[in-house]
Amino acid sequence: MNLFTPLSWNDAGFILAGILNTVYISLVAIIIGSILGLLVGFIRAESNKSINVLLGGFLDILRSVPLIIQLILFTTFIGAMGYPLNPFVAGSIILSLYTMAFMSEVFRSGFDSVPENMVKAARSLGMTYLQTVRYVRVPIGMRAVFPSWLGVALSVRKDSALVSVIGYMELLRTAEQLISRTQQPLMILLGVGLFYFMISYPLSRYGKYVERKMEI
């Protein structure tokens, strides 16, 4: 008698759902994290020292506590407070904040890379403060940091695998469930690894290409 059902084509839909969930939560985290990171990076580039120290301390905590601990801590915390969220919401909140911590640093260096004279020139052409931000600082600064933005985005996509510890059904957790049914860990994990590789390799090559193009 065979105790385990081997991997079959019927599992393809299950794996596909896991893949879609992974892509979904990564996109949510990257988009929200980038928007928040842009705001925080702008505030950090603009504001005086005391606000910077305060914000920097908060971002420092987000960056120097491992993501997996943050995820577990946050879900148990909101659970203990009596507002349990579903794993997707909790996971995307923490993943977005984590992304924000890295993105804000990237965007801040982007804002700092815009030459002071350029901003002054824009102001003397009669642009308002918001117009200089909209038409000069954001486009020029963001173009300079695009490769590092891509790097952070790719690492977030890899980190999204950790959301499986709080029970979100993304690719890793799907794979674990399939493994516990089929007992074929090697093949399934190889497939999962190949999927992650297939997404990030072309994108990282593209990042390198952009970086090279901008150097010239």
Added chain:
Amino acid sequence: MNSIQVYHYVILPQMFRRIYHPMTNQFVWSILMSSLGILVGMNELSGETQRLQSTSFRTLEFFMMAAVMYFVMTKLVLLASSLIAKKVFKGELS
């Protein structure tokens, strides 16, 4: 100078000055990523926290302490690295 002397007196000092900050960042990164041992049941800080948590059910307290410990550890590594940099490179870091 022969090739060993070139490495000793010229190339390596400059190289370490350049890579010092990225290198310490990688050290901190590897401390943080060691928390992934929780997934394979290794008994490092997070894995041990998970094990204790599963016997006492005090998840919040245990993981809060683990977070504080990780924070302190990374700060200590950064502090030590800046002290070493001051001592070894005498403020001439690139």
